[in-house]
Amino acid sequence: MQLYNTLSAKERARLIDNAGQHRLTLSFYKYAKIGNPQVFRDHLFITWQALDVLGRIYVAYEGVNAQLSLPADRFNEFKNHLDSIGFLKDVRLNIAVEQHNKSFLKLKVKVRKKIVADGLNDDTFDVTNKGIHLGAKAFNKLIEDESTVLVDMRNHYESEIGHFKNALTPDVDTFRESLDIIEADLKEHKETKKLVMYCTGGIRCEKASAYFKHKGFKNVYQLEGGIIEYTRQVKEQALENKFLGQNFVFDDRRAERISDDVIANCHQCGEPFDVxxxxxxxxxxxxxxxxxxxxxxxxxxxxxxxxxxxxxxxxxxxxxxxxxxxxxxxxKKGRAGHLLYKKDLRNIFEVLKTNKK
Incomplete structure (x- = not known):
C-alpha cells in the first residue's frame, strides 16, 4: 500500500488549479501519549490521503502537530475523523487568517522524536502540566499589568515582522535555544512576575509553559491558540488588536497580515518592508x-x-x-553578514530592564 507522496509540487499545483475547489488551511496540535507513533502515522496518512489532505504533520510519543489544507467541502469528514480518535475529539482547530489554495502541495506525515524539538532529556518533566490558558480578552488585560513579562516564544525571523507591543523577542534561531535563555534572564522574577507567553498557534508556548513551571516559575500563562486564535477572537469580539505587523507561517504563504503596521525593513536597502x-x-x-x-x-x-x-x-x-x-x-534565516539591514536584537534582559523602568 502506498504510504508516501508520489506527486511533485508542480503536478499537485496543476491538479489543484484544475479541480477549481476552495481549500481550507488550518492547523492543530495535541500533547498526548501515543503508544506506537508509526502505526498512528500510517493511519493518518491513509485516511487523509483519501480526503485530499495536504500538509506537514509530525507524530511522536508526546503527541501530534499538524499544519495542513484540504478541500473545504470535505471539512466535516475530516472533523469526524478527528473526533473518532479519543485524544483528538473536539481538538481546537486554528483556521488560517488568510487562505490560499496552494499553502501546501504535498502530504508529509513524519514520525519524530518530539513534535516540538526542545533538546531536553529530563524524565521528570511533564509536558501536560501546562500553564493557564488565556483567551484574547484576558490576554489583553493581563499584558497591561506592570507585573507581567510578555515573551515571544518564536524565533527572531518570525518576531522581526510581527509581535505584540512591548513583548520580549529573544534573539534565537530555534525554540530549544530560547528555553535556557529565558530561564536565565528571568530567574530573579520566578515568584514576583506573571510570565505570559505566545507563539503562532500555541504549541511552542504550551510546552514552554510546562517547562517553566517545572523550573519553578509560579505564575505562568499562555495565549491559547496563539496569534491565529487571538486574531479570530479579536475580530469576533471587537477587541483591541495589540499585535503589530504580520504573523509568520511555515507554508507557502509565509505570513498572514494581522495589522497594517510594517515594523521590519528590507535587509538590503533598509526601507520599511516585511515580506x-x-x-x-x-x-x-x-x-x-x-x-x-x-x-x-x-x-x-x-x-x-x-x-x-x-x-x-x-x-x-x-x-x-x-x-x-x-x-x-x-x-540562518536572514543572519548572513552581507545583509546590511538585518535586525539587531538586544538581550532579553536588557529589554526587560528598559521596559520596566
Whole structure:
C-alpha cells in the first residue's frame, strides 16, 4: 500500500488549479501519549490521503502537530475523523487568517522524536502540566499589568515582522535555544512576575509553559491558540488588536497580515518592508526580507554573487553546486553578514530592564 507522496509540487499545483475547489488551511496540535507513533502515522496518512489532505504533520510519543489544507467541502469528514480518535475529539482547530489554495502541495506525515524539538532529556518533566490558558480578552488585560513579562516564544525571523507591543523577542534561531535563555534572564522574577507567553498557534508556548513551571516559575500563562486564535477572537469580539505587523507561517504563504503596521525593513536597502523571500540562487536559498525595488534590481537574489550565479545557464549552476551541499546560510534565516539591514536584537534582559523602568 502506498504510504508516501508520489506527486511533485508542480503536478499537485496543476491538479489543484484544475479541480477549481476552495481549500481550507488550518492547523492543530495535541500533547498526548501515543503508544506506537508509526502505526498512528500510517493511519493518518491513509485516511487523509483519501480526503485530499495536504500538509506537514509530525507524530511522536508526546503527541501530534499538524499544519495542513484540504478541500473545504470535505471539512466535516475530516472533523469526524478527528473526533473518532479519543485524544483528538473536539481538538481546537486554528483556521488560517488568510487562505490560499496552494499553502501546501504535498502530504508529509513524519514520525519524530518530539513534535516540538526542545533538546531536553529530563524524565521528570511533564509536558501536560501546562500553564493557564488565556483567551484574547484576558490576554489583553493581563499584558497591561506592570507585573507581567510578555515573551515571544518564536524565533527572531518570525518576531522581526510581527509581535505584540512591548513583548520580549529573544534573539534565537530555534525554540530549544530560547528555553535556557529565558530561564536565565528571568530567574530573579520566578515568584514576583506573571510570565505570559505566545507563539503562532500555541504549541511552542504550551510546552514552554510546562517547562517553566517545572523550573519553578509560579505564575505562568499562555495565549491559547496563539496569534491565529487571538486574531479570530479579536475580530469576533471587537477587541483591541495589540499585535503589530504580520504573523509568520511555515507554508507557502509565509505570513498572514494581522495589522497594517510594517515594523521590519528590507535587509538590503533598509526601507520599511516585511515580506520574506528566498534567494533565487538554489545553492543559497537564504530566507530574507527584500522589498520590491531590491527584488527587481537583484533579480530576487540576496547578493551580487548570487545574482551572477543565478544568471548562468542551469547546467553551469548545477555543476557549481556539485559536491558543495547547501550553504549554512539557508538555516540562518536572514543572519548572513552581507545583509546590511538585518535586525539587531538586544538581550532579553536588557529589554526587560528598559521596559520596566
Amino acid at each position: 520574506h523571500t528566498n534567494c533565487a540562487n538554489d545553492a543559497c536559498h537564504l530566507l530574507f526580507i527584500q522589498c520590491d525595488q531590491c527584488k527587481k534590481e537583484m533579480n530576487n537574489c540576496c547578493s551580487t554573487t548570487c545574482k551572477e550565479i543565478n544568471a548562468l545557464p542551469y547546467e553551469e549552476q548545477k555543476a557549481l553546486r556539485k559536491g558543495q551541499g547547501n550553504s549554512n546560510d539557508i538555516f
